[in-house]
Amino acid sequence: MKTNFVEELRWRGLLHDIMPETEELLNKEQVVGYIGFDPTSDSLHIGSLSQILTLMRFQRAGHVPVALVGGATGMIGDPSGKTAERSLLDEAQLQKNVDGIRAQLERFLDFSDAATGAKLVNNYEWMKDYSFIAFVRDIGKHLTVNYMMAKDSVKNRLETGMSFTEFSYQLLQGFDFYHLNTTMNCKLQMGGSDQWGNITSGTELIRRKSGKEAFALTTQLIKKADGTKFGKSEGGNIWLDRTKTSPYKFYQYWINTSDEDAENFIKYFTFMPKEETEQLIEKHRTDKGARLLQKRLAEEVTVLVHGREDYEAALAASEVLFRGGLADLAAMNEQLFLEVFEGVPSFEISRTHLSSGANIIDLLATHTTILPSKGEARKLIQAGGVSVNKEKVESIEKVYTTDALIKEKYLLIQRGKKLYYLCYIQ
RNA sequence: GGGGAUAUUCCAGAGUGGCCAAAUGGGACAGACUGUAAAUCUGUUGCUUCUAGCUUCGGAGGUUCGAAUCCUCCUGUCCCCA
Numbered sequence: 001m002k003t004n005f006v007e008e009l010r011w012r013g014l015l016h017d018i019m020p021e022t023e024e025l026l027n028k029e030q031v032v033g034y035i036g037f038d039p040t041s042d043s044l045h046i047g048s049l050s051q052i053l054t055l056m057r058f059q060r061a062g063h064v065p066v067a068l069v070g071g072a073t074g075m076i077g078d079p080s081g082k083t084a085e086r087s088l089l090d091e092a093q094l095q096k097n098v099d100g101i102r103a104q105l106e107r108f109l110d111f112s113d114a115a116t117g118a119k120l121v122n123n124y125e126w127m128k129d130y131s132f133i134a135f136v137r138d139i140g141k142h143l144t145v146n147y148m149m150a151k152d153s154v155k156n157r158l159e160t161g162m163s164f165t166e167f168s169y170q171l172l173q174g175f176d177f178y179h180l181n182t183t184m185n186c187k188l189q190m191g192g193s194d195q196w197g198n199i200t201s202g203t204e205l206i207r208r209k210s211g212k213e214a215f216a217l218t219t220q221l222i223k224k225a226d227g228t229k230f231g232k233s234e235g236g237n238i239w240l241d242r243t244k245t246s247p248y249k250f251y252q253y254w255i256n257t258s259d260e261d262a263e264n265f266i267k268y269f270t271f272m273p274k275e276e277t278e279q280l281i282e283k284h285r286t287d288k289g290a291r292l293l294q295k296r297l298a299e300e301v302t303v304l305v306h307g308r309e310d311y312e313a314a315l316a317a318s319e320v321l322f323r324g325g326l327a328d329l330a331a332m333n334e335q336l337f338l339e340v341f342e343g344v345p346s347f348e349i350s351r352t353h354l355s356s357g358a359n360i361i362d363l364l365a366t367h368t369t370i371l372p373s374k375g376e377a378r379k380l381i382q383a384g385g386v387s388v389n390k391e392k393v394e395s396i397e398k399v400y401t402t403d404a405l406i407k408e409k410y411l412l413i414q415r416g417k418k419l420y421y422l423c424y425i426q
Numbered sequence: 427g428g429g430g431a432u433a434u435u436c437c438a439g440a441g442u443g444g445c446c447a448a449a450u451g452g453g454a455c456a457g458a459c460u461g462u463a464a465a466u467c468u469g470u471u472g473c474u475u476c477u478a479g480c481u482u483c484g485g486a487g488g489u490u491c492g493a494a495u496c497c498u499c500c501u502g503u504c505c506c507c508a
Contacts, residue, residue, distance in 0.1 A: 290461080415455090
């Protein structure tokens with residue numbers, strides 16, 4: 001069953017800007033469309049998830065998605081949305097990042113030989129041997145500086161300054177589009193709304209250089225209602241790579257979505273059909289405490305990114321951690337126990353500390369670095385913010401011995417409600 | 427080159443000789459309520475051997491019983507004139 005791509009983006013509230021006649025084109029024929037990914041890190045984070053989903057929706061609508069990894073453009077640095085000059089990445093790091101991102105993208109899109117099989121390209125391939133003279137003559141000639149300066153990404157930087165390197169970024173991205181248009185008949189470039197300027201440089205270049213038509217479509221940038229940046233938590237970015245953000249933490253990020261954001265996010269980040277989504281939102285409004293949207297959202301996204309098995313584990317872990325007690329922890333088998341606490345900061349402490357009895361303050365600030373100083377440990381305990389093995393620590397005099405160990409090996413320390421630390425003895 | 431201003435704890439910003447570990451606001455962390463949400467309220471926010479002690483107010487010296495506060499030099503930042 002094929003969906004109407006533009007229509008779908010529209011009801012999901014994802015459509016930000018679209019060039020005239022793009023929708024007609026998409027309804028008329030199978031289109032090759034691409035989105036570029038910046039290799040600024042060796043893993044994508046959930047900020048890029050929206051774009052990955054756009055490509056997936058594009059594919060499901062019967063079109064051919066192309067994911068472009070910016071091996072070349074990554075060397076330049078996109079000035080869009082940036083207020084200061086970016087630092088450049090070295091080649092080795094960039095290669096590593098490109099490889100990492102490619103591996104991740106392959107999990108989301110169908111790269112088979114089917115009619116809608118996705119393609120993955122790296123613009124370094126066609127940029128690396130392109131000479132500067134050729135670039136300036138063949139590409140630069142077609143766009144005026146005036147045109148380039150009119151872009152917001154450039155205009156905003158006229159005061160503070162911008163290097164020629166970053167100024168030329170839009171030409172490089174435009175050249176990508178031109179290249180894909182010529183070699184793969186790619187007619188559409190998509191991206192976040194901050195990419196509109198760069199994308200239209202491409203459509204303009206194609207129109208002037210080869211007289212062909214090219215189209216553009218941008219999606220809404222994801223914003224959170226409270227103004228904090230989407231995709232960040234205390235620990236930094238939420239990554240798609242499980243070694244950087246454990247499935248448990250990933251799941252937790254989504255389950256903690258605020259009510260205000262949940263209605264949007266369920267549309268942005270899932271493939272749930274319109275009817276079902278609307279019903280669920282309706283149901284959620286009648287009983288917000290049940291957090292139907294957050295649960296469903298966390299489920300859908302975690303399954304998509306990490307698979308059902310990891311989702312089940314994250315769910316089980318959450319149940320035990322937030323509703324269970326010491327008994328539940330002790331009852332878990334060791335493998336599951338370790339899985340639950342995978343990615344949680346852990347500290348090795350020597351058995352001798354415990355056999356002679358370790359004071360809670362020392363446990364927090366001396367034997368481990370859970371808290372930076374004894375003073376802070378003392379204050380937090382007095383404020384009721386520390387739990388050991390799911391039980392609140394009542395006194396700063398509290399002493400723990402080997403008797404307290406779970407499975408004779410682990411001590412679970414909790415700071416606040418959500419931060420866990422695992423101490424183990426060898 | 428000349429003249430002036432400024433440097434405070436995570437940030438902004440008070441403090442101009444003892445009442446200063448330093449107001450206030452923000453942020454951060456924790457607690458209560460609740461739904462692992464939001465809002466609200468409360469507490470904490472230099473270190474320790476914690477009803478006390480110790481080390482901090484750009485750096486180095488000095489004056490004084492006593493300095494974030496006064497003096498000297500140095501360093502950084504900003505502004506004005508050339």
